[in-house]
Amino acid sequence: MRILMLGGTEFVGRAITDDALARGWDVTVFHRGRHDPPAGVASLHGDRTADGGLAALETGTWDVVVDTWSRAPSAVRDAAHLLHGRAGSYAYISSRSVYRFPEPLGLGEGAPLVDGSPDDDGHDDYAAAKRGGELAALGAFGDRALLVRAGLILGPYENIGRLPWWLTRIARGGDVLAPGPQDAGIQYIDVRDLAAWTLDAVENNLGGPFDLVCPSTHTTMAELLEACVHTTGSDADLVWTPPETILDAGIEPWMDLPVWIPPGEAYDTIHRGNVSKALSAGLRCRPVQETVADTWEWLQSIGGQAPQRPDRPVLGLSPEDEAKALHPSDRP
Known part of the structure; x- marks a missing residue:
């Protein structure tokens, strides 16, 4: 598969990039150039927060885009809009923070959500920013958008x-x-288990929200x-x-x-949290x-x-x- 990583040089993005390379996938990493990506990827530079910062993505086609952005949702909106029609699916690494506090026990992905907007240019409210990012991905890719609502993430590269x-x-x-x-x-997800599940999910054409932490x-x-x-x-x-x-x-x-x-x-x-949906979709969690x-x-x-x-x-x-x-x- 041809995968475009928006990010891909730190923590979650790096783990997903490493896993994709291990599968023999063709990986392109779009990043600001502050950290070196792993060997074996095609590297594109740009700053999503700057005017014209997505210019390097104006050409090219991919099977899947994976986006780890956690700040202003408008950056997800702009990238998803630009890539719509040139990518098969869009996996957005979101957060369980998108649920209204306190999250009712047992509801999982059906719990009430915070308000958010894909057009928000701010990022002071993490939960609202992640929800806005979800809406941006859904707005461009619909049921081809995978929303990976990760909980506490641990592991190498943290x-x-x-x-x-x-x-x-x-x-x-x-x-x-x-x-x-x-x-x-305690519930957490090893970053490598998150990476493996996410890539399995896009390979199997899964879409919609999934809470991703261990039981x-x-x-x-x-x-x-x-x-x-x-x-x-x-x-x-x-x-x-x-x-x-x-x-x-x-x-x-x-x-x-x-x-x-x-x-x-x-x-x-x-x-x-209730993670039965992700477990049914193949989530495997390594020992602590x-x-x-x-x-x-x-x-x-x-x-x-x-x-x-x-x-x-x-x-x-x-x-x-x-x-x-x-x-x-x-x-x-």
Whole structure:
């Protein structure tokens, strides 16, 4: 197949590009030139936010376009409109954030959606931007648009800082603040499983929305952190701490302690989603231990410092705040 990757040099785009190359597909990567794409692709340069930035895409035909854009929906609209008639289908990597909060348990893709517009030139509201991107893809490609509503994404090439933070922190050893409950299920998708499912889906002519994360029974917070201890060979001691103690210390779920959400509406929305549709369509999720080990191997291969997207906040708890939470009696 001939695939056009809009992006393709970082995290999700890079994983999809690598998978397509491994299948022997003919891959064209359209990007700004800030990062080198993998060997074996045709490279086109352009800036989607600039006037005339899509000029390199004015000619050419492809079987499928894959778009990972997460900012102003108008950029998706313009690309999809330009490529309509010259591409067989359009896969837009969206987000489960498009559902209104709190997402009702069990509804999956049928849950109520946030408002969004394909003509929106802003991107301050992530959920609205992703919904606008979906509408842009649907507007140009209709039922040939595949909406991949990914949840939490982990794995090699991560430039958000979630799993790399946990790996780096646990590698330092000592007492580690481990947020309970230990047996709380977590939902995420390994970026390579996302890539494989997406390319299988376009090859099988699937369209419409699919929520893409592992089942809520796939793994737990304890298994994730224990895998980090095992993989790094650290002497870290996981100090399992009740959610109430962590919240009372002023620690922010998700931001200060990546991945973790205490029990409640937010936890149910993020970590208890219904993914039966994607599972029925062939979604396969590798063990959490494999995701952790491969991310650590990649992190070591680049010197131990993960890349950081400039448009995302730096995540993770400071050593000082961790110490205060671990030893509350030492607080002034």
